[in-house]
Amino acid sequence: GESVGLHLPTLSVQEGDNSIINCAYSNSASDYFIWYKQESGKGPQFIIDIRSNMDKRQGQRVTVLLNKTVKHLSLQIAATQPGDSAVYFCAASSASKIIFGSGTRLSIRP
Amino acid sequence: KAGVTQTPRYLIKTRGQQVTLSCSPISGHRSVSWYQQTPGQGLQFLFEYFSETQRNKGNFPGRFSGRQFSNSRSEMNVSTLELGDSALYLCASAQTIGEETQYFGPGTRLLVL
Numbered sequence: 001g002e003s004v005g006l007h008l009p010t011l012s013v014q015e016g017d018n019s020i021i022n023c024a025y026s027n028s029a030s031d032y033f034i035w036y037k038q039e040s041g042k043g044p045q046f047i048i049d050i051r052s053n054m055d056k057r058q059g060q061r062v063t064v065l066l067n068k069t070v071k072h073l074s075l076q077i078a079a080t081q082p083g084d085s086a087v088y089f090c091a092a093s094s095a096s097k098i099i100f101g102s103g104t105r106l107s108i109r110p
Numbered sequence: 111k112a113g114v115t116q117t118p119r120y121l122i123k124t125r126g127q128q129v130t131l132s133c134s135p136i137s138g139h140r141s142v143s144w145y146q147q148t149p150g151q152g153l154q155f156l157f158e159y160f161s162e163t164q165r166n167k168g169n170f171p172g173r174f175s176g177r178q179f180s181n182s183r184s185e186m187n188v189s190t191l192e193l194g195d196s197a198l199y200l201c202a203s204a205q206t207i208g209e210e211t212q213y214f215g216p217g218t219r220l221l222v223l
Contacts (some may be wrong), residue, residue, distance in 0.1 A: 043214035
């Protein structure tokens with residue numbers, strides 16, 4: 001069946017460094033991708049999305065890269081701050097059916 | 111504009127009981143989806159409601175049911191609770207059915223003893 005998986009369950013980054021969180025999806029028909037951030041005790045919060053006709057999209061301190069050839073997307077967070085500590089997960093959508101990945105926990109070292 | 115709200119935030123039940131969770135979507139949003147989130151399984155889709163009708167359903171047993179009211183508020187019910195039903199139940203709203211960008215509520219954490 002379809003799946004969405006993150007490469008690492010945990011990631012530790014030095015404060016101020018850039019963070020890169022990777023995600024792989026299995027369905028080549030997926031045409032819309034979303035990154036969510038979930039802080040402890042809260043629901044997932046929309047960060048950034050990208051459609052399959054693009055390979056890069058930038059937001060405030062965040063960039064999503066999409067490589068459809070290898071069915072891979074990544075979330076880059078610039079100048080990681082303590083407030084970025086959370087679980088990040090990606091979601092892939094095809095024909096409005098959304099599959100969520102399991103999440104990468106990002107921790108920040110001072 | 112207020113976000114998605116869910117009540118209660120925390121709940122403790124015992125096996126065999128039933129539970130009802132409530133979700134109020136963002137004003138103007140008419141689609142409500144429910145998800146179960148557990149450490150081992152991640153986010154699992156339960157069902158989606160639009161215009162008071164269940165439009166999509168995930169792979170959960172019939173003990174899990176829901177409904178949507180005319181004001182788009184939704185409730186989810188789990189009957190004959192099992193230990194494995196302990197999870198964070200998340201509600202997400204979207205403007206219309208099939209809308210890919212969903213906005214999540216804070217969730218209801220259910221513990222079944």
